Amino acid sequence: MPRLLRTLAVLILAAQTLPAWSQSYDMEIHGSNTIGAALGPMLIEGFLEQRTGGTTSSRAGSEENERVLSARGNGTAIDVRVAAHGSSTGFRALADGRADIWASSRPAKSSEIDAMADTADLNSIDSEHVIAIDGLAILVHNSNPLERISIDDLGKVFAGQISNWSALGGPDRPINLYARDDKSGTWDTFKSLVLGRSYTLARSAFRYESNDQLSDDVARDPGAIGFTGLASVRNARLLAVSDGDAPALKPNQLTVASEDYPLARRLFLYTRGNNNPALVNEFIEFAQSPAGQDLVAQSGFISQNPIAMEPDYDAAVPATFRVLTENYRRLSVNFRFSEGRSRLDNKAQRDLKRIVDYLERENRGADDVLLIGFADQQSNELRAQMISELRALSVSRALREAGAPVRAYTGYGHYMPVGSAGGHSGEQRNGRVEVWVRKH
Incomplete structure (x- = not known):
């Protein structure tokens, strides 16, 4: 076979055997x-x-x-x-x-x-x-009277240990489980935040590759409970979720953007x-x-562009905190830390510029900002207060280096937790700095 024909044959064979991707x-x-x-x-x-x-x-x-x-x-x-x-x-x-x-x-x-x-x-x-913040939405049928559920009860439900809605104050009806497939990051998040090492998903659960299809099927089944990304709620109904002694929260723009909602997650x-x-x-x-x-x-997810919002206080918020923030609105940004109590994580480092740009765009000065630090549960109030103030100081310094010399900061100790105390999760979720902007 001539050399040219042999070369062409090799090229054709290679093209035929190349993988689809x-x-x-x-x-x-x-x-x-x-x-x-x-x-x-x-x-x-x-x-x-x-x-x-x-x-x-x-x-x-x-x-x-x-x-x-x-x-x-x-x-x-x-x-x-x-x-x-x-x-x-x-x-x-x-x-x-x-x-x-x-x-x-x-x-x-x-x-x-x-x-x-x-x-x-x-x-x-x-x-x-x-690139975005998402809330893992816990979905039920619109006829279900349940309003809230704890993470622990949610784990028991998906493990099959609670199998009838009557055990949660609902109707006498079997619970049908709807879950994402095991290739899904949504499943990984649910397994990590809800099932943990204590529970295993019941074999009876229906599994889905698509968030939207799961949500649509929950909306058709009065006995259903499922989980999806927040952008796929569609015609189903959301439950509020509580973690430990923290109040139950529904996912919305502020609770998810701030990552206070216990099933908030980042999209990467x-x-x-x-x-x-x-x-x-x-x-x-x-x-x-x-x-x-x-x-x-x-798209239905939560943007990281800062927005100033009126706080939605519940009965558990102390009067001292109401007084502290009465002249402010809360920005939809929380600063969290990657190591120990002072190193800002990757998202927080990018949020510094977002806040600087927000203050410039809204014609606000550094004196219009109040930083409030929080700590996870500590052995005594003095230690918690010190940690919370150090966190707020750390963010104040970082904002000053980024171009916004914020002066007002304080700590609120280990009060007003947004998650269960202790361990890595408590340190990450409760150990935060909120950003408040003075009302005009």
């Missing part, structure tokens, strides 16, 4: 269905139209829960593939080079961080990008740190920008 795209995002179903495509569309000046077309991919978005304009043609098969699938795609971005509705696991250590530090601010994009193509870095910056965060809000 080898088709060339300018950017690929793999992972979470929570992100990939609507939020991811919306962000990509906004980014592509901003970058090219043209309109974006969308077509179904080669498999279910996949889309390809394309834009042409300014002499540029860009094609982006979104494969939404679950958070764990996104990690594998990023690790083996099939994906440029891993979309995840849970933080990276220690095993995943270790596996990628030679390529990127998934814990670093260069690799871990929070993970990249290879400093080893990204320029297009990937541009998209990440767009997703974090005010314009990108406006699209987050339009």
Whole structure:
């Protein structure tokens, strides 16, 4: 066979044996269905139209829960593939080079961080990008009279230990369980926050790849209870959720944005740190920008753009706290810490600029801001007060370095917890700094 024909034969054979994902795209995002179903495509569309000046077309991919978005304009043609098969699938795609971005509705696991250590530090601010806040919504049928449920009772329900609504004050009716599939970051979040090490999901639970389909089926079943991302509540009804001695909260803009809601979670994009193509870095910056965060809000998730809101006090809020904040409105931002009591986590570091930009946009000065620190339960009030004040001081210093020399800060000790006390969870959730802005 002539050399040219042999070469052509080899090329044809190679093309036939290439895996389906080898088709060339300018950017690929793999992972979470929570992100990939609507939020991811919306962000990509906004980014592509901003970058090219043209309109974006969308077509179904080669498999279910996949889309390809394309834009042409300014002499540029860009094609982006979104494969939404679950958070764990996104990690594998990023690790083996099939994906440029891993979309995840849970933080990276220690095993995943270790596996990628030679390529990127998934814990670093260069690799871990929070693009939205979501509340894990606990859904029931509209005819169900139950209003609230504790995390512990929720665990017992999904483990099958509580199997009739009458045990929770509802009607004498069997409980039917609706859960996400085990590739889902939504499932990982629920398993971590609700089931923990105490409970195992009952075998009778119906499992779903799609948040929307799960929600629709709950809305049709009077005996149902299920969980989805907040953007997929649709025609079902939300329950308020309590953690420990903290008050029960329903997910809304303030409780989720501040992460006070006990089943609030962050939605992430993970990249290879400093080893990204320029297009990937541009998209990440767009997703974090005010314009990108406006699209987050339009998609049904909670934007990270700060908003000042009137507090919705319940009977448990002490009179001293009401007096402290009576001339202020609360910003929809809480500062939380990654290590110990002083190091701000990756989201908090980006929130510093968001607050500086908010104050400038609203023509507010540093004197209009009040920072209030909180501590997890401590052995005595003095220790709790000291820790809470140190947290507020830490944020005050960080804001000053970012361009907003905030002067007013205080601590409120270990009062007004938003979660169960003790351990890593208590330290992370109760140990926070709230941001309040003076009323005009």
